[in-house]
Amino acid sequence: MRSQVVQAPPEQQLLPQVGLKHWGRWVVGALIILGIVALGWSAASGNIDYAAIPGYLTHPVILEGLVNMLKLALLSMVTAIVIGVIVALMRVSNNPVASTVAVVYIWLFRGVPLLLQILLWFNLALIFPELWIGIPGTDVEFASFNTNDVMTPFVAAFLGLALHESGYMAEVVRAGLKSVDPGQIEAAQSIGQTPMQRVSRIVLPQALPIIIPPTGNHFILMLKSTTLASVIGYLELLKASNNISSFNLQVMETLMAVAIWYLVVVTIASFGQYHLEKACDAKGRTPGAPARGGAARGGVLSNALSIPLRRNKS
Amino acid sequence: MTVVRSKPVIDTHNPADGRAPVLDARCVNKSYGSHHVLKDVSLTVYPGEVVCLIGPSGAGKSTFLRTLNRLESPDSGEIWVGGDPIGFRLADGVLHELPERLIAAQRARTAMVFQHFNLFPHFSALKNVMEGPVKVQKRKPEEVRKEATDLLTRVGLGDKIHSFPSQLSGGQRQRVAIARAVAMKPLFMLFDEPTSALDPELVGEVLDVMTALVQEGRTMLVVTHEMGFARRVADKVVFMADGAIVEQGTPEEIFENPREVRTQQFLDRVLT
Numbered sequence: 001m002r003s004q005v006v007q008a009p010p011e012q013q014l015l016p017q018v019g020l021k022h023w024g025r026w027v028v029g030a031l032i033i034l035g036i037v038a039l040g041w042s043a044a045s046g047n048i049d050y051a052a053i054p055g056y057l058t059h060p061v062i063l064e065g066l067v068n069m070l071k072l073a074l075l076s077m078v079t080a081i082v083i084g085v086i087v088a089l090m091r092v093s094n095n096p097v098a099s100t101v102a103v104v105y106i107w108l109f110r111g112v113p114l115l116l117q118i119l120l121w122f123n124l125a126l127i128f129p130e131l132w133i134g135i136p137g138t139d140v141e142f143a144s145f146n147t148n149d150v151m152t153p154f155v156a157a158f159l160g161l162a163l164h165e166s167g168y169m170a171e172v173v174r175a176g177l178k179s180v181d182p183g184q185i186e187a188a189q190s191i192g193q194t195p196m197q198r199v200s201r202i203v204l205p206q207a208l209p210i211i212i213p214p215t216g217n218h219f220i221l222m223l224k225s226t227t228l229a230s231v232i233g234y235l236e237l238l239k240a241s242n243n244i245s246s247f248n249l250q251v252m253e254t255l256m257a258v259a260i261w262y263l264v265v266v267t268i269a270s271f272g273q274y275h276l277e278k279a280c281d282a283k284g285r286t287p288g289a290p291a292r293g294g295a296a297r298g299g300v301l302s303n304a305l306s307i308p309l310r311r312n313k314s
Numbered sequence: 315m316t317v318v319r320s321k322p323v324i325d326t327h328n329p330a331d332g333r334a335p336v337l338d339a340r341c342v343n344k345s346y347g348s349h350h351v352l353k354d355v356s357l358t359v360y361p362g363e364v365v366c367l368i369g370p371s372g373a374g375k376s377t378f379l380r381t382l383n384r385l386e387s388p389d390s391g392e393i394w395v396g397g398d399p400i401g402f403r404l405a406d407g408v409l410h411e412l413p414e415r416l417i418a419a420q421r422a423r424t425a426m427v428f429q430h431f432n433l434f435p436h437f438s439a440l441k442n443v444m445e446g447p448v449k450v451q452k453r454k455p456e457e458v459r460k461e462a463t464d465l466l467t468r469v470g471l472g473d474k475i476h477s478f479p480s481q482l483s484g485g486q487r488q489r490v491a492i493a494r495a496v497a498m499k500p501l502f503m504l505f506d507e508p509t510s511a512l513d514p515e516l517v518g519e520v521l522d523v524m525t526a527l528v529q530e531g532r533t534m535l536v537v538t539h540e541m542g543f544a545r546r547v548a549d550k551v552v553f554m555a556d557g558a559i560v561e562q563g564t565p566e567e568i569f570e571n572p573r574e575v576r577t578q579q580f581l582d583r584v585l586t
Contacts, residue, residue: 186385187432191446191498192422194415201449205436 048252056244056257065240066261069226072154072236076161077222081215083162084169091174102170109167115228118160122232124151157229165222172218176211177203209280216273220266237261334397335360336501336533342381342391344374351377352388353558359502359535364528366544367537368568369554370580375537376429378554379504382535383424384417396423396501422450425495429507431487433479439466439490440475446498458497465493469523485516489523502533509540541584545569553577 044050056062091102109117125147132144180203188198230239241254337359344352351374359365367375380386382393384401392409393400400420402409412420425446433442443462447453466475469489471482479487488508495503508524509517521543527534528547538544544551544565551568553560553576561574569585572578 181432183428183430183432184434187426187428187434189385189418189421190383190424190426190428190504191494192418192420192450193446194418196415197418197449201445202434 049250050253052250052253053257053260056241056250056254057260059240059244059257061235061240061244062237062254062257062261065235065237065258066265068154068234069223069236070265072157072161072226072229072234073219073223076158076165076226077219079158079162080165080169080218080222083166084173087166087170088173088177091170092177106167106170109163110171112164114160114164114225115231117164118157118228118232121159122151122153122156124156153229153232153234156232157226157234161222161225161229165218168218169215172214173207173211175214176207179210180206212280213273213277216269216276220269220273223265223269224262333360335394336396337382337535338392338394339378339382340392340394342378342388342393344377344381344386344388351557352381353556355391355554355557355559357552357559357562359533361533362531363549364532364534364536364547365550365552366548367535367552367554368539368541368544368580369560373554374557375554376506379426379506379535379537382504383421383426385426395420418450422446422498423501424504425498425500426504426506427488427491427495427508429510431479431484431491431511433487433491433494435479438476438478439471439482439493442479442490443494443497446494451498462493462497465496466490468526469493470519483516484512485519488512488520492520492523492527496527496532502535503527505534505536505538507537507539509538539584541569541581553580555580 087102087105090098091106093099112120128147130144131147131150132141134141134144184202184206185198188202193201226236227238229236230242233239235243237258238255241258245251245254335358337357339355339357342352342355343350355374355378357365357378367379369375377386381388382395382400384393387401392402398404398420399409401412401417403412403416404410433439434445437445440459440462443465444455444458447458447461448455463472463475466472469492471477471486471489471493474482474486474490477486479490482490492508505524509520512520517540521540524534524536524543525547536544536548546565548565550562551565552562553568553572553574555576560576561568561572567573568577569581572581
């Protein structure tokens with residue numbers, strides 16, 4: 001198709017045009033704004049002391065809860081990623097025992113609800129009053145602890161969150177590993193790369209852009225899941241607000257302060273995730289690149305679709 | 315797993331010039347479940363020879379090629395590359411299976427070009443070519459960079475050395491893949507249907523590069539459906555069907571006077 005400069009006809013020959021008024025949009029828009037104003041008005045007329053909220057944002061107990069929440073979330077997430085990578089590698093390994101154990105592990109820790117897992121860890125002392133390290137079946141014992149001393153709210157919450165999340169992370173990592181075209185491994189083999197080199201030079205660089213975005217998502221979920229630790233008395237944000245409101249009965253004021261803190265933390269995390277994702281895209285895919293994995297195996301069709309066909313005479 | 319040698323080492327030196335073969339595959343068998351895909355396949359290749367494997371799809375040509383660098387491990391049989399049993403270590407007349415880490419070192423002496431190119435998408439063309447020599451053979455990056463640039467120029471991609479695979483056409487990708495294989499300075503090169511995934515108008519540029527390699531005197535094993543190419547460049551044409559070698563000979567013997575009915579039928583179908 002060739003574009004041509006078309007000479008516009010003289011202006012006086014053109015009739016005036018009237019655009020569509022979109023009355024429906026105006027009406028719906030007005031109704032929505034009306035609804036929001038009504039909501040805001042009723043919120044303002046509620047029996048709540050809004051002026052107290054900013055004060056609670058920086059209340060020492062709330063700040064302690066914030067720090068504890070971040071500690072719990074970060075430690076649980078890092079542990080979950082480490083366990084997830086190990087379980088994913090076991091899952092794809094050729095060893096049938098390792099792979100079966102990985103399947104059962106994922107089934108167990110993804111299957112039991114998170115709150116239930118936290119409660120199970122916290123109440124471990126009911127079935128094992130004492131934890132000891134030694135050789136089973138002998139009298140050899142290196143150390144023993146009172147379970148209740150070990151299983152503090154922090155430890156119980158950490159175990160629940162980290163192990164539950166590790167089941168999900170294992171699947172995320174496995175999906176990333178699976179997304180790498182098997183032909184890539186064969187090519188790496190054909191130039192004589194060792195198994196270690198194949199993983200570090202070829203598989204991981206191609207799997208990471210697939211693994212990182214959902215991991216960011218899971219971290220945001222993890223941040224919010226820490227509220228469950230309040231149930232066993234761990235002083236994170238929610239527990240902190242309860243502690244304050246149980247004295248002064250400003251329940252909604254403190255809860256709202258906690259909600260604001262969560263929005264702030266999650267917004268920062270989302271921002272980080274967005275940039276991480278963009279960095280992954282830029283690194284793994286050059287502009288106009290095909291979706292990874294499929295192209296090499298897809299053959300003529302996907303190659304033809306994903307690349308501009310050029311005729312080259314060599 | 316150990317394999318006890320059941321027969322004496324056969325002297326496979328070339329009767330004409332006494333040279334040792336670079337590749338000696340003996341009685342290679344492979345099954346997938348009940349499907350017997352390779353049946354006692356034996357093949358000897360001498361330095362500088364170009365061997366083309368032809369035959370109907372499902373004949374086991376690609377599987378056989380992939381056993382030669384142990385991408386596929388045969389159920390039985392031996393593959394000797396440059397005098398070493400690939401996948402094994404010979405000690406006291408017994409072949410001991412090697413771990414993958416050591417098989418990798420054996421593979422580094424050969425090179426392969428794949429049907430679907432299998433370039434590393436996260437590396438530029440230059441990096442794809444340099445990866446093996448630098449990371450596997452531990453050669454100096456500066457020296458390899460110069461060599462790789464020369465190689466890419468020779469396959470007609472001197473202006474594309476910094477392009478990523480996704481920015482190249484199928485023919486260009488396959489030429490990078492060939493450069494990547496040549497950079498390994500292999501004893502022999504394996505080509506697994508190198509033009510089958512290409513659009514028809516891109517086949518020529520890849521065959522031209524391969525013809526140039528033949529003229530350089532490189533040892534090549536090519537699984538191909540390009541009968542014209544096989545006829546023109548092969549020293550030996552091997553016809554395979556149903557997992558076994560049906561007949562082998564010079565291009566004239568196979569294409570002009572095939573002895574086996576199976577070969578005739580195949581050639582009648584593909585050459586008309």
